Amino acid sequence: MAARDIFAADFAEAPYWWEAAPPSPAAPPSLPERVDVAIVGAGYCGLSAALELRRHGASALALEAARIGDAASSLNGGMVAGSLKLGHAELSRAFGAERATALLEEGTRCLPFLEDLLEREGIACHYRRSGRFVGAHCAAAYADLASRVEAIAKLTGAGAWSVPRARQREEIDTGLYHGGIVVEASGGLHPALYHRGLADAARRAGALVAEETAVEAIGGTPGAFTLRTSRGEVRAREVVVATNGYTGPLTPWLRRRLIPLGSFIIATEPLPSEVTRRLVRRARMIVDTNRVLSYYRLSPDGTRILYGGRASFRHVSAREAAPRLHAMMTAVWPELAGTRVTHAWTGNVAFTFDHVPHMGVHEGVHFAVGCQGSGVAMATYLGQQIALKIADRAAAPCAFDGLPFPTRPTYTGHPWFLPVVGSYYRLRDWLERRRAA
Numbered sequence: 001m002a003a004r005d006i007f008a009a010d011f012a013e014a015p016y017w018w019e020a021a022p023p024s025p026a027a028p029p030s031l032p033e034r035v036d037v038a039i040v041g042a043g044y045c046g047l048s049a050a051l052e053l054r055r056h057g058a059s060a061l062a063l064e065a066a067r068i069g070d071a072a073s074s075l076n077g078g079m080v081a082g083s084l085k086l087g088h089a090e091l092s093r094a095f096g097a098e099r100a101t102a103l104l105e106e107g108t109r110c111l112p113f114l115e116d117l118l119e120r121e122g123i124a125c126h127y128r129r130s131g132r133f134v135g136a137h138c139a140a141a142y143a144d145l146a147s148r149v150e151a152i153a154k155l156t157g158a159g160a161w162s163v164p165r166a167r168q169r170e171e172i173d174t175g176l177y178h179g180g181i182v183v184e185a186s187g188g189l190h191p192a193l194y195h196r197g198l199a200d201a202a203r204r205a206g207a208l209v210a211e212e213t214a215v216e217a218i219g220g221t222p223g224a225f226t227l228r229t230s231r232g233e234v235r236a237r238e239v240v241v242a243t244n245g246y247t248g249p250l251t252p253w254l255r256r257r258l259i260p261l262g263s264f265i266i267a268t269e270p271l272p273s274e275v276t277r278r279l280v281r282r283a284r285m286i287v288d289t290n291r292v293l294s295y296y297r298l299s300p301d302g303t304r305i306l307y308g309g310r311a312s313f314r315h316v317s318a319r320e321a322a323p324r325l326h327a328m329m330t331a332v333w334p335e336l337a338g339t340r341v342t343h344a345w346t347g348n349v350a351f352t353f354d355h356v357p358h359m360g361v362h363e364g365v366h367f368a369v370g371c372q373g374s375g376v377a378m379a380t381y382l383g384q385q386i387a388l389k390i391a392d393r394a395a396a397p398c399a400f401d402g403l404p405f406p407t408r409p410t411y412t413g414h415p416w417f418l419p420v421v422g423s424y425y426r427l428r429d430w431l432e433r434r435r436a437a
């Protein structure tokens, strides 16, 4: 099928998630003169911080430049990770063995924390602890995955096992991978319903959520900050920056430490349920081990494939990226070559130079950023942790707090090198796949 023919007649360059939860027309509240804590960004992190602050009696105002629904927290794949991507060896090299253990242990707390939050706040967002299948793009990647399952099972306290290539079709109906692993401590949800539910919970608890209110400048010091916004000034005792992949000139120090990157997703037209049930047999979330990875899943109603990945390292539209994602999907399932795309969309994730999320304080301003494209549970958790710290209610310091936060000389937050690095990674993936074939 020619690239232009992949689009369904009713194709929309918009998130599939907006069918159930479109951005609500913003009617921002009038800004208070003064609050205890002003939060920049109302994604999962900012809203979670606002909610937790209210639970400890502090007044909280989340200031959001866009609408609830426009940024990553409503656009993502809805795949909920149960642990960090890096293992103990990699983390130890960077942070020492003790901190590596603390980071891994804390990383596993995000999933149960999110599950408790959904339950406590009654957020209906199709959450299911589905487990995850990780497909190996070559035999060496399978050996590496298989060597990790015991540690993952021990760390998460849930099942993790390897699935050799000969039994792979019990999980996913493809011959593409060289086997894989199943990790039970992982789930899936509808990200936009979750985001909206979290905003409602924060408002119910008494937080103010001011959409379409961009913060343009932060002045002052702890105890006496002044924020200039597109809708007037606010004074705050403390400030939290939770802008992740949308971090801009407001916070140049943070911007120099974050690598924003577009991630893209397509949704297929509805498929017969006997097809989707065969393609993804247990309706788990799926990722692969390519450096330029794919992540995909069934829609919560089980009718569509939602296929995501780093389709481009350049600034391209979701429509332009869709043919590449379609080709990646048909490499997994050639039978979907004639299946059309109804939605395509994109949003920003944020990577860090040391590949771990960071929370901390710079010049008196709190921040939590850098979720490495895996922030549904992590960003929510870090928001809560920052709130506990500000409210002086943390039982112990968060392991992600106060790590050295590296940048690179001359880097200003514009990752000009991404197209080069992306092409190099793609080439290495291809070479490894070819050798393994």
Ligand SMILES: Cc1cc2nc3c(=O)[nH]c(=O)nc-3n(C[C@H](O)[C@H](O)[C@H](O)COP(=O)(O)OP(=O)(O)OC[C@H]3O[C@@H](n4cnc5c(N)ncnc54)[C@H](O)[C@@H]3O)c2cc1C
Residues within 6 Å of the ligand: 040, 041, 042, 043, 044, 045, 046, 063, 064, 065, 066, 070, 071, 072, 073, 074, 075, 076, 077, 078, 079, 080, 081, 213, 214, 215, 216, 242, 243, 244, 245, 246, 247, 248, 250, 263, 264, 265, 295, 308, 345, 346, 347, 348, 349, 368, 369, 371, 372, 373, 374, 375, 376, 377, 379
């Ligand atoms: C396409 C895509 C797929 C993804 N898939 C997954 C997945 O399957 N699983 C997973 O765990 N993670 C996934 N992620 C990552 C996940 O969505 C993010 O890690 C998470 O949403 C980060 O939440 P956050 O609150 O830190 O930041 P965001 O949700 O990015 O929110 C930051 C907010 O800050 C606002 N902002 C920025 N500057 C200002 C300012 N000056 N004033 C006011 N507001 C400002 C922005 O408008 C934005 O709303 C994906 C991301 C994308 C884009």
